[in-house]
Structure formats: C-alpha cells, structure tokens
Amino acid sequence: MIQKYSHVTLYVLDQDVAYDFYVTKLGFEVRMDHNMGSWRWLTVSPPAQPDLQIVLLPVMTGPTVDEAAAAQIRELVKGGKLMTGVMQTADCQKTYEELRAKGVEFTSPPHEKFYGIEAIMKDPFGNWFSLTQPKEMGQAKAG
Amino acid sequence: MARFPQRRNTTLIEHELFVRLARSRDLLATSFYRPITLEDAAREACISKFHYLRLFERAFGETPHAFLRRMRFEEARRLLLAGDLPVTEICFKVGYENVQSFSRLFHQLAGCPPIEYRRRARPMVANPLLWLPRFMPACFRHYFGMIRNFG
Numbered sequence: 001m002i003q004k005y006s007h008v009t010l011y012v013l014d015q016d017v018a019y020d021f022y023v024t025k026l027g028f029e030v031r032m033d034h035n036m037g038s039w040r041w042l043t044v045s046p047p048a049q050p051d052l053q054i055v056l057l058p059v060m061t062g063p064t065v066d067e068a069a070a071a072q073i074r075e076l077v078k079g080g081k082l083m084t085g086v087m088q089t090a091d092c093q094k095t096y097e098e099l100r101a102k103g104v105e106f107t108s109p110p111h112e113k114f115y116g117i118e119a120i121m122k123d124p125f126g127n128w129f130s131l132t133q134p135k136e137m138g139q140a141k142a143g
Numbered sequence: 144m145a146r147f148p149q150r151r152n153t154t155l156i157e158h159e160l161f162v163r164l165a166r167s168r169d170l171l172a173t174s175f176y177r178p179i180t181l182e183d184a185a186r187e188a189c190i191s192k193f194h195y196l197r198l199f200e201r202a203f204g205e206t207p208h209a210f211l212r213r214m215r216f217e218e219a220r221r222l223l224l225a226g227d228l229p230v231t232e233i234c235f236k237v238g239y240e241n242v243q244s245f246s247r248l249f250h251q252l253a254g255c256p257p258i259e260y261r262r263r264a265r266p267m268v269a270n271p272l273l274w275l276p277r278f279m280p281a282c283f284r285h286y287f288g289m290i291r292n293f294g
Contacts, residue, residue, distance in 0.1 A: 090158040
C-alpha cells in the first residue's frame with residue numbers, strides 16, 4: 001500500500017542558482033546535497049514537510065534524455081510551460097512582501113480568489129508557482 | 144462556492160506561531176548535546192507544554208522528542224565516521240547519559256550497533272557511488288547515467 005509521496009522533480013537549469021533561490025530565498029531546507037562532479041544530488045523540503053524531497057534536477061543528457069529532448073525541456077522550463085505546483089502560506093501578503101524584498105520575481109501580486117488569496121511567482125529559470133493562502137486559514141484581505 | 148475538504152491533521156498553522164515554534168526547534172537543534180527538556184523548548188516558543196507537543200508535530204511532522212532523537216542520531220553517525228572516539232564518549236557527546244540506551248536506540252535507527260555501523264560505513268564514505276544508491280531512487284540514478292536500466 002502506498003504510504004506517501006517521497007520525491008517530486010523540479011527541472012532547473014543551474015543547480016547553484018537553484019540552491020540560492022529555493023534555500024536562501026524561499027527558506028527550504030536541504031535534505032541531500034552531494035557533489036557528483038558535473039552535477040549534484042540536490043533535494044530540498046519546505047520546513048513543514050521534511051519527508052517530501054523536491055529534487056532540483058538539472059536538465060542534462062543521459063540514458064533517458066537525448067540532446068533534442070534536453071533542448072525541448074530547457075525551452076519548456078524557460079517558457080513556464082511546466083505547471084510546477086502550489087505553495088501554501090498562512091499570510092500571502094506578508095510572504096509576498098518578504099520574498100519580493102529578497103529578490104523573488106512575482107508575475108502577479110496577491111489577489112483574492114474564491115479559494116483564498118493568491119500570488120504568482122517565478123523561479124530564475126521560468127518555473128512558476130501559485131503562492132496561496134487558502135480561505136480557511138485566515139480572513140486577511142490582499143492589501 | 145467551492146470549499147476545500149476539511150483535513151483532520153493539517154500541518155498549516157498561523158505564521159507568527161510557526162516562527163515561535165521554529166525558534167524552539169532551533170534551540171533543540173543547537174542544544175541536543177546537553178540535557179534539554181520539553182519545558183525548555185516550550186518556554187522558548189512561549190507556549191504551554193501541553194499545546195507545544197501537539198503544535199510542534201503539526202508544524203514539522205514529528206514530535207519534539209523524535210526531532211531531538213534524530214539530531215542526536217545524525218551527530219552520532221557523523222562522529223562515528225569522522226574519527227576514532229569510543230562509542231561511550233560519543234554517547235555522552237550527543238547528550239545521552241546511558242550507553243546501553245544510546246546503543247539500543249542507535250541500533251533501532253541504523254539497523255546495527257554503533258561499532259558495526261562504523262566498521263561497515265567507513266569504507267563506503269570515501270566513494271559516494273557506494274552509499275548514494277541508498278538515498279537516490281533508481282529512476283534518478285538512471286537519469287544521471289549511473290545505471291543502464293531500472294525496473
């Protein structure tokens with residue numbers, strides 16, 4: 001029986017830049033960081049989800065991905081075509097301000113939706129995320 | 144209007160409270176080598192001991208005791224691999240007062256006693272290709288070209 005999801009994959013175009021974004025700026029915790037030469041086995045977790053490892057996976061050629069596919073994946077990432085997910089926060093406005101102060105790019109500031117308050121942010125490669133404060137968590141209005 | 148289904152044990156808590164809990168977790172992480180009580184940690188978070196236990200687990204997915212035990216275990220592993228300190232000394236260094244309890248707990252978490260762990264793990268540390276498979280699922284090892292096939 002499946003117990004839980006342990007690893008999810010996020011394509012990145014530079015693992016050093018990814019580390020700076022997800023660890024230094026977003027505050028994710030490092031789970032694995034092993035230098036394997038031209039790449040790192042680099043996984044991170046949101047602080048409240050230590051058993052979910054997000055694999056910051058470099059786009060590179062190998063047994064599963066040839067040059068053409070790698071080029072396609074890079075273009076898909078840069079174009080923000082890969083829906084990467086939703087990050088939850090207890091205070092969207094506050095988190096938006098904190099992350100902006102750290103240099104995180106937002107394509108949309110916090111707006112109230114029927115399900116909560118949502119902002120849209122991007123990582124340095126083009127991956128975009130919804131930053132959502134679900135409605136049942138608080139009644140704060142976007143400022 | 145659409146409503147989200149109610150989750151029984153949500154890990155989401157109010158931001159300011161989360162910051163206090165994180166501060167108390169930092170205290171545990173930096174003080175695991177000495178006797179530290181639940182009261183100390185709860186006081187750091189400015190929460191009653193009763194609520195602290197429940198809120199800590201909601202925020203971080205493990206109890207304060209489990210977190211402390213994990214910190215001590217990880218440090219014990221590091222010390223076993225890094226040098227030749229006797230197990231007894233490592234036991235006291237990571238905050239345990241009883242060598243038998245420490246060894247029993249280590250065995251539970253590592254699958255073998257501390258001495259055996261040191262004997263087995265030391266040769267592997269020098270070559271990551273020997274230990275990495277334990278931590279990297281086969282699909283990723285295949286992606287990186289470390290194995291030809293999987294499944």
